[in-house]
Amino acid sequence: MKLDILAISAHPDDIELSCSGTLIAHKTLGYKTGILDLTEGEMSTRGTTEIRRKESAKASEIMGLSMRANLGLPDAKFDLSFENQLRVIKVLRKYRPEIVLANACYDRHPDHVRAAELIEEAVFKSGLVKIETEDNEGGQLPWRPKKVYHYIQSVSLEPDFICDISAQMEQKMAAIRVFKSQFFDPESNEFDTYISNPEFLELIEARSREWGHRIGVSFGEGFVQRQFLGIKNLFDLV
Numbered sequence: 001m002k003l004d005i006l007a008i009s010a011h012p013d014d015i016e017l018s019c020s021g022t023l024i025a026h027k028t029l030g031y032k033t034g035i036l037d038l039t040e041g042e043m044s045t046r047g048t049t050e051i052r053r054k055e056s057a058k059a060s061e062i063m064g065l066s067m068r069a070n071l072g073l074p075d076a077k078f079d080l081s082f083e084n085q086l087r088v089i090k091v092l093r094k095y096r097p098e099i100v101l102a103n104a105c106y107d108r109h110p111d112h113v114r115a116a117e118l119i120e121e122a123v124f125k126s127g128l129v130k131i132e133t134e135d136n137e138g139g140q141l142p143w144r145p146k147k148v149y150h151y152i153q154s155v156s157l158e159p160d161f162i163c164d165i166s167a168q169m170e171q172k173m174a175a176i177r178v179f180k181s182q183f184f185d186p187e188s189n190e191f192d193t194y195i196s197n198p199e200f201l202e203l204i205e206a207r208s209r210e211w212g213h214r215i216g217v218s219f220g221e222g223f224v225q226r227q228f229l230g231i232k233n234l235f236d237l238v
Helices: 014-018 022-028 049-063 080-096 108-125 167-178 198-214
Strands: 005-008 033-039 069-073 100-104 147-151 161-163 220-224
Touching: 005 014, 005 080, 005 108, 014 022, 014 033, 014 069, 014 161, 014 167, 022 033, 022 049, 022 161, 022 167, 033 049, 033 080, 033 108, 049 069, 049 167, 069 080, 069 161, 080 108, 108 147, 108 220, 161 198, 198 220
Parallel strands: 005 033, 005 100, 033 069, 100 147
Antiparallel strands: 147 220, 161 220
């Protein structure tokens, strides 16, 4: 199965918080979308790995994903080793996405920044003929996605472009709220954390509203890229 867009994240729920509206919007347009989580978020203060798996599966249904996989790298401990790059490369070559959405290049959580670097390296090296990989069906052909865009996470970076998610905002918030183990749940007796405060989800909605306002719509999601944006037609920009 070939994907159009593959979103890669350090932890389950990174995507839901940052770019799930964009994935849902493109799914609505007929594109095939998927998610690769690098870790199972096992170092999180709240919840368990088993709970996070169930939450991820439910959120995936809400987003209408064509696939979701987890590499099982160690949370808070994974590095930029070539071995880890190869594991990402195998997924890129299997699903051959045109666009990759990656963690923020600068953020509060060190895993996010490290994941951004790991993804960038894997995307480039996935196109190198002399790096050989295999899956269950044998040798894989090289594949390099056309673009890598970094979604914005905890630190409010200045976006290079904003995607209109006005029609998808309700679904986005529904996908986020599935992760009851992580976000505000009045019935939870676990430790309070940075993201379990009820004001955190209000922040997510407020930021989406601000970005939407910048482009004249109700809600938006911001992205940063390390390359220049290029167009052939001025009317491609809205």
